[in-house]
Amino acid sequence: MRSQVEGSQAVARAVTLCRPQVIAAYPISPQTHIVESLSDRVRTGELAGCEYLMVESEFGALSACIGASGAGARAYTATSSQGLLFMAEALFNASGLGLPIVMTLANRAIGAPINIWNDHSDSMAMRDSGWIQLFAESNQEAVDLHVQAFRLAESLSVPVMVCMDGFVLTHAFEEVDLPTQEQVDAFLPPLVPQQLLDPDDPVTIGAMVGPEAFTEVKYLMHVKQMAALDELPVIAAEFRAAFGRSSGGLVKPYRTDDAETVVVALGSVLGTIEDVVDTMRDEGHCVGALGITCFRPWPAAEVREALAHATRVVVVERAFAVGAGGIVGQNVRDATRGLPLEAYDVVAGLGGRPVTRASLRRLLDDVLAERLDPTALHFLDLDHALVQRELERSRHGHRPGPHAENMLRALGTVASGAYE
Amino acid sequence: MAFQEIKLYQTGTFVAGNRLLDPDQRSVQARTGRSNTLTSGHRACRGCGEALGARYVLDAAMRATDGRLVAVNSTGCLEVFSTPYPESSWQLPWLHSLFGNGPAVAAGVAAALKARGLDDVRVVGQAGDGGTVDIGFGCLSGMFERNDDVLFVCYDNEGYMNTGVQRSGATPPAASTANTKALGDQPGNVFGQGKSVPLIAMAHEIPYVATATVAELRDLEAKVEKAMTFRGARYLHVFVPCPLGWGADSADTIRLARLAKESGIFPVFEAEAGEVTAVSRIRRQVPVEDYLRPQRRYAHLFGDHPRPDLVARIQDRADRNIARFGLLPEGDE
Ligand SMILES: Cc1ncc(C[n+]2csc(CCOP(=O)(O)OP(=O)(O)O)c2C)c(N)n1
Ligand code: SF4
Ligand SMILES: [Mg+2]
Numbered sequence: 001m002r003s004q005v006e007g008s009q010a011v012a013r014a015v016t017l018c019r020p021q022v023i024a025a026y027p028i029s030p031q032t033h034i035v036e037s038l039s040d041r042v043r044t045g046e047l048a049g050c051e052y053l054m055v056e057s058e059f060g061a062l063s064a065c066i067g068a069s070g071a072g073a074r075a076y077t078a079t080s081s082q083g084l085l086f087m088a089e090a091l092f093n094a095s096g097l098g099l100p101i102v103m104t105l106a107n108r109a110i111g112a113p114i115n116i117w118n119d120h121s122d123s124m125a126m127r128d129s130g131w132i133q134l135f136a137e138s139n140q141e142a143v144d145l146h147v148q149a150f151r152l153a154e155s156l157s158v159p160v161m162v163c164m165d166g167f168v169l170t171h172a173f174e175e176v177d178l179p180t181q182e183q184v185d186a187f188l189p190p191l192v193p194q195q196l197l198d199p200d201d202p203v204t205i206g207a208m209v210g211p212e213a214f215t216e217v218k219y220l221m222h223v224k225q226m227a228a229l230d231e232l233p234v235i236a237a238e239f240r241a242a243f244g245r246s247s248g249g250l251v252k253p254y255r256t257d258d259a260e261t262v263v264v265a266l267g268s269v270l271g272t273i274e275d276v277v278d279t280m281r282d283e284g285h286c287v288g289a290l291g292i293t294c295f296r297p298w299p300a301a302e303v304r305e306a307l308a309h310a311t312r313v314v315v316v317e318r319a320f321a322v323g324a325g326g327i328v329g330q331n332v333r334d335a336t337r338g339l340p341l342e343a344y345d346v347v348a349g350l351g352g353r354p355v356t357r358a359s360l361r362r363l364l365d366d367v368l369a370e371r372l373d374p375t376a377l378h379f380l381d382l383d384h385a386l387v388q389r390e391l392e393r394s395r396h397g398h399r400p401g402p403h404a405e406n407m408l409r410a411l412g413t414v415a416s417g418a419y420e
Numbered sequence: 421m422a423f424q425e426i427k428l429y430q431t432g433t434f435v436a437g438n439r440l441l442d443p444d445q446r447s448v449q450a451r452t453g454r455s456n457t458l459t460s461g462h463r464a465c466r467g468c469g470e471a472l473g474a475r476y477v478l479d480a481a482m483r484a485t486d487g488r489l490v491a492v493n494s495t496g497c498l499e500v501f502s503t504p505y506p507e508s509s510w511q512l513p514w515l516h517s518l519f520g521n522g523p524a525v526a527a528g529v530a531a532a533l534k535a536r537g538l539d540d541v542r543v544v545g546q547a548g549d550g551g552t553v554d555i556g557f558g559c560l561s562g563m564f565e566r567n568d569d570v571l572f573v574c575y576d577n578e579g580y581m582n583t584g585v586q587r588s589g590a591t592p593p594a595a596s597t598a599n600t601k602a603l604g605d606q607p608g609n610v611f612g613q614g615k616s617v618p619l620i621a622m623a624h625e626i627p628y629v630a631t632a633t634v635a636e637l638r639d640l641e642a643k644v645e646k647a648m649t650f651r652g653a654r655y656l657h658v659f660v661p662c663p664l665g666w667g668a669d670s671a672d673t674i675r676l677a678r679l680a681k682e683s684g685i686f687p688v689f690e691a692e693a694g695e696v697t698a699v700s701r702i703r704r705q706v707p708v709e710d711y712l713r714p715q716r717r718y719a720h721l722f723g724d725h726p727r728p729d730l731v732a733r734i735q736d737r738a739d740r741n742i743a744r745f746g747l748l749p750e751g752d753e
Binding site: 021022024049050051053054055056057059060061063064065066067068069070071072073075089090093097196197198199202203204205206207208209210213 | 487488489490492493499500503504505506508510511512513514515516517518520521524525526527528529530531532533534535536541558559561562565566568
């Protein structure tokens, strides 16, 4: 059924249709509307047979999901930013134990400076936590990815994180085709746990493992995650057959066939990038875009294939490794090793800064004119003057004070964002 | 549960053999059908109070639930000495996740069982004092406040034993640990405000809170059985001497636990819905010195530079417990 709904409401409805048996969550912007809506749905009975735990922290939320999953329940949580980091220890634990928990991550920047707006620092910080990470481009895809995520998680017994851009998607009203309960039930069978805390057949879960088998346990985790690279396209194809639309999969090439320059990105920014690609195509430039839907496991073969004929790759990412460079960029370089192409790492849209068509266009013009140094890390729309002024202050002042506050004062603005 | 009155003919003991009891009053451990939940072969130190406590607690809980029990364990000695895979000592479904999340994991298990309609299967969460009073405290308080259907058991050996005997929030004043040594004029661990999680649990007004020691194992079993008659959050704090961490003789585990209770150092009581309902009175009061002397962690109080001032402060604490909980028999105070 097509309806005009807020992204968070659409996702809450999709999760409801997946019939989770235990939800444990802790509020943080911009995830709040999702968990509030789920609470309503449990209270009204729309989501029946579900226990909703209002826990004391995100660490408690994921921990409760770990217990619930171990005891055979379909378990779900949602968080953002600081909340994801607060879960960090439990994230690795859930994946190490191989528990099929599904989480929505409403992507948000990580402080300091505290900032509630969108970027991908949270999911990128936890990219090696052993969770599968899927990125939604639109609210429709966010809905569809949740249905697929439960299927994937439970078929491999691996936890899955569905990442959707905070505010940009979670708070946007868009037309979304919401599936029916019958459709979802037919697509997603009840959970058959691969390990279970069962008094009739007691097992020990979470035992200590020493050097004699630790490598093998970790290796198996890797094998299972890599199996998702085979499983996801199958699930996406089945989804298309059952629901009549394409969603999910590993990568999304857009006009890449003959493209010489390809922009790689994740999440909602892809829409803007595709617009820029269309305009530039109309002007006769051979450009394309490659969306990464599945970031973990890393679909190296598909990325390599999509970039096989390109000579330039511009990786636009909403996070970076401080002191090192691009994160997605590094993965792209890995996937394209030996190919004759130049890769540019561009950090964009940090802490909610809009990634506009105009900025992207300027970037691509610079790339095509070879004005961009491929060995350097670039920051889209960086206010160089502001940075220079602050560096200058630090060099001369005896106690220059906190940078963030200084730079805001220099700009003459106050920080936006009333909710934390 | 009604207790059987028995006459003790032997003098100098307060312990009655099971033989004198009606079969249904006998200790779970005396029954051939006991579940051996924590079975032999684990790697605890000789005389480990925690291993003893856990065995009694879980076997009693297994009996109370007819074997329909799941255990969740936080990181710590109990988890480590019982599991190096595949030599698990656990004969019940058992899950270990992390050091600080035992109560939340247990709450999740309880929620799953409820959602799955398995109302007969019950959950016990267990941790050391570190996993309970320090790093797991937030999760524990949340579990209490929501009144999740979990019995959480703290095995209090008064320190982080698994990592080599560092202080915890439950380490008593003056105790020497790996990071609170009695160096210079430092007294060992500080004399702080203390942190009584049983009292904090009571402040949550959960259905049932109890303390116990491994000196009175039948009492411990009875409290577990009683705890399992309630639904909602329950808390049991068990005093478990640690020969290794305390520098005590392995043969003294039970004796030290008894002296802790008989000196007033460790008050043994029960509470329901925030009110104390019963206390185990001191039967033959002893000065705290009797309890402190056999332990190397207090050796600096009695050596070449004795610290009677510190012993007196510890005695004050015990006296405060005695007055607060009414631990002396009527008329003795
Ligand atoms: C987050 C985290 N911090 C620290 C540790 C190290 N650690 C493991 S067990 C433990 C102490 C356990 O103390 P307690 O809970 O009292 O149990 P005991 O070993 O004394 O029975 C510590 C500090 C850990 N495993 N995880
Ligand atoms: S160190 Fe203490 S708690 Fe740990 S096994 Fe030994 S006696 Fe038991
Ligand atoms: Mg301890």
